[in-house]
Structures are given as structure tokens and as C-alpha cells.
Amino acid sequence: MSNATPKGIDLAARLAVIGVAVGGLAAAFAYAGGWIGGERLTPQHIIDAFETNAGKFPGYRKNHAKGICISGHFDSNGKAASLSRASVFAPGQVPVIGRFAIGGSNPHAADAGVPVRSMALLFQLPGGEQWRTGMNSPPVLPVATPEAFYEQVLASRPDPATGKPDPAKLQAFFAAHPESAAFREWAKASKPSNSFANVPYHGINAFRLLDAAGNSRFVRWSVQPETPFDPLGDAGKDPDFLAHDLQQRLAHGPLRWRLVLTLAEPGDPTGDATRQWPADRRQVDAGTLVVERAESQEQGACRDINYDPLILPDGIQASDDPLLSARSAAYAVSYNRRTREGAPQAEQGAQP
Numbered sequence: 001m002s003n004a005t006p007k008g009i010d011l012a013a014r015l016a017v018i019g020v021a022v023g024g025l026a027a028a029f030a031y032a033g034g035w036i037g038g039e040r041l042t043p044q045h046i047i048d049a050f051e052t053n054a055g056k057f058p059g060y061r062k063n064h065a066k067g068i069c070i071s072g073h074f075d076s077n078g079k080a081a082s083l084s085r086a087s088v089f090a091p092g093q094v095p096v097i098g099r100f101a102i103g104g105s106n107p108h109a110a111d112a113g114v115p116v117r118s119m120a121l122l123f124q125l126p127g128g129e130q131w132r133t134g135m136n137s138p139p140v141l142p143v144a145t146p147e148a149f150y151e152q153v154l155a156s157r158p159d160p161a162t163g164k165p166d167p168a169k170l171q172a173f174f175a176a177h178p179e180s181a182a183f184r185e186w187a188k189a190s191k192p193s194n195s196f197a198n199v200p201y202h203g204i205n206a207f208r209l210l211d212a213a214g215n216s217r218f219v220r221w222s223v224q225p226e227t228p229f230d231p232l233g234d235a236g237k238d239p240d241f242l243a244h245d246l247q248q249r250l251a252h253g254p255l256r257w258r259l260v261l262t263l264a265e266p267g268d269p270t271g272d273a274t275r276q277w278p279a280d281r282r283q284v285d286a287g288t289l290v291v292e293r294a295e296s297q298e299q300g301a302c303r304d305i306n307y308d309p310l311i312l313p314d315g316i317q318a319s320d321d322p323l324l325s326a327r328s329a330a331y332a333v334s335y336n337r338r339t340r341e342g343a344p345q346a347e348q349g350a351q352p
Helices: 006-027 041-052 146-155 167-176 178-189 233-237 241-250 322-341
Strands: 067-076 092-102 117-124 132-137 206-212 216-225 255-263 283-296 316-319
Touching: 041 322, 067 241, 092 241, 092 283, 132 216, 146 167, 146 322, 167 178, 233 241, 241 283, 316 322
Parallel strands: none
Antiparallel strands: 067 092, 067 283, 092 117, 117 132, 206 216, 206 316, 216 255, 255 283
16 A cells, blocks of 8 residues: 555545544444553553544543434344344334444534444343444444554544644555455445435444354344435535434334344354455344434433443343454443533534
């Protein structure tokens, strides 16, 4: 990448923005496992790095800061019940509290300027169990370890003179991480849509399903929209078009996604979120996510929820992916920090 043209430099900067944004919710917070210089890498290092890069916004999440609360239900069709004893897959409905967001630490960013979109969900299950999951629009991550993600955050730090990341540092980072190839290809080919409603969201990390007899199977999940894709077009002229569009669509009725489970075969990587599984892997349509309402994140039910990906019901377990522990640890730091700061305040004149 050292011979990149100016166009290539722009692409590297875009890739860095996408990669850091997706890492915040999808799977790449750091954890007390590796080392940076002479000290151990901790969740606090990553949260501090986000605030150093983007500034401090008290009361807001430290990444994916701009979002909107949603609620509805999941209607399970029972087709996944043979794969997992988790009650969420038994036939029937369970309530869901969720959140749509864009990547980045600035809660006032223009929607069109951030390519990554996310969906976080909390399934409220019988007996007080919960299933929490965070998903993103990219199907893979640029890096596979907390230490590599921390390097990416540092490489993406804005230069005080320009307010933008240093292209040379970004090029050096991607050159040092060839595992980012699949992510970079996705970023080049992806086209933004005009809505949260017509985007698929991917869990990216692998998990283990356990059936009633204790047999296990690795899985990745995604939600696939029933709403057809439409390109961004003129919608991006409104800096808050995603929330406005969502409210307008919900005024006409609920929005739906299919929960799709993709099953691993022996030898498929379960601890590397940069590698997709072959396209011919078996998929199971487990049911329909129905989003019925949306409200501002400043007063909505999602405001005080930590979408920790390791809050799992019986029948779903974490895989060997090191980023899952990383996410859980740093989510706790972010949650504790923002709740100590107090509730976020909506901008004057902002719409819910």
C-alpha cells in the first residue's frame, strides 16, 4: 500500500473509519490480555483511546454513540429448537428492546458520514433469562484480536493539523494486517442505503448452540430485512435522516427482519472474525424480528441497557473468539463511565 494514489489514500481513511466504528459494537474492544509497550492492554485503554480520538460526550456510549431505541417482539417459528434448547427458539413470541445506531463516538455526527450501521437487541425470555446481541452491517471485521484493534484505533487518530487520520499510518496499519483483506473488499463494494430498515445486520462472532441432549454446533447469526434495498440518494442531505425515516416507516406499520442461523462445518474458523464461512453452509430461518416502535435514546428503554454479548441464555454459549471477552469487558467500562456522567441530553430542537 506504500504506492497508493490519492484515491487509495482516501480509501484507506474510509476503511479506518469503518473499521474502528464496527469494532466498537461488533467485536473488537480490547481486554486485559495483551501488552502495549510495557503495560498490559486493558478495556480502559480502548475507551480512553476512543475519547482521545473523537472527544468526550458525557452520558453517551463511547462508540456507536448516535442511535435510537426500538421495541417489538421476536416471533420464533420453532425451526431452530432442535439445534438449541434456548427458550428463544421455542415456538412463540418474546419481547425485544433494541437500538439502531451508526458507528463512531460523536452523538451529533451526520448519518451519511458514517458507513457502519448497527442493531443491538435484548430478548426478554421466560424465567427472567435474557439474550443480548450486537450486530453490524459488515459481515466481517478487519482484525481478529484486541491488540490489533487497539493498533487500528491509534492509527486512526486524527492529526491535529488536518483533523483527519494520517494516510501513511493507515496504509502502514493495513499493510501490517493482511487479515483485513475480506473486510477491505466489503468496504470497497458496499453501497449505503436510505434507511436502517433495509440493511442486514451480522453477529460476526461465532457462538455455540447446545441442544436438549447437550450436543453442540457452532453458529453465526444475522437478521435479514424484508424491506427492499434503496440507495442513499438525496436522503443523506438530512443529517438525521435515519431516525426520521425510521419514525416515518413505523407510522405506517411494523418493520421485519428474518433471524438466520448459519451453521459451521468441521474446520470452519470459530475464533477469527475476519474470516467468513463458505457460502454453501446450511442456514436456518429461526423466525421473525418485528420492530413496532422507536423513541429517542435520551429517554427510551434502551438508554440504560448494556448490550453485553456474553449475556446469553441456557442453550447458547460463547465460542473461542477472543473478541467476545474483549467486548464484554470494555462494554462494562463504557457503561460505568457513561452512567457516572449522567443521562445524555437531547439537543435543543431535536426530534425524538
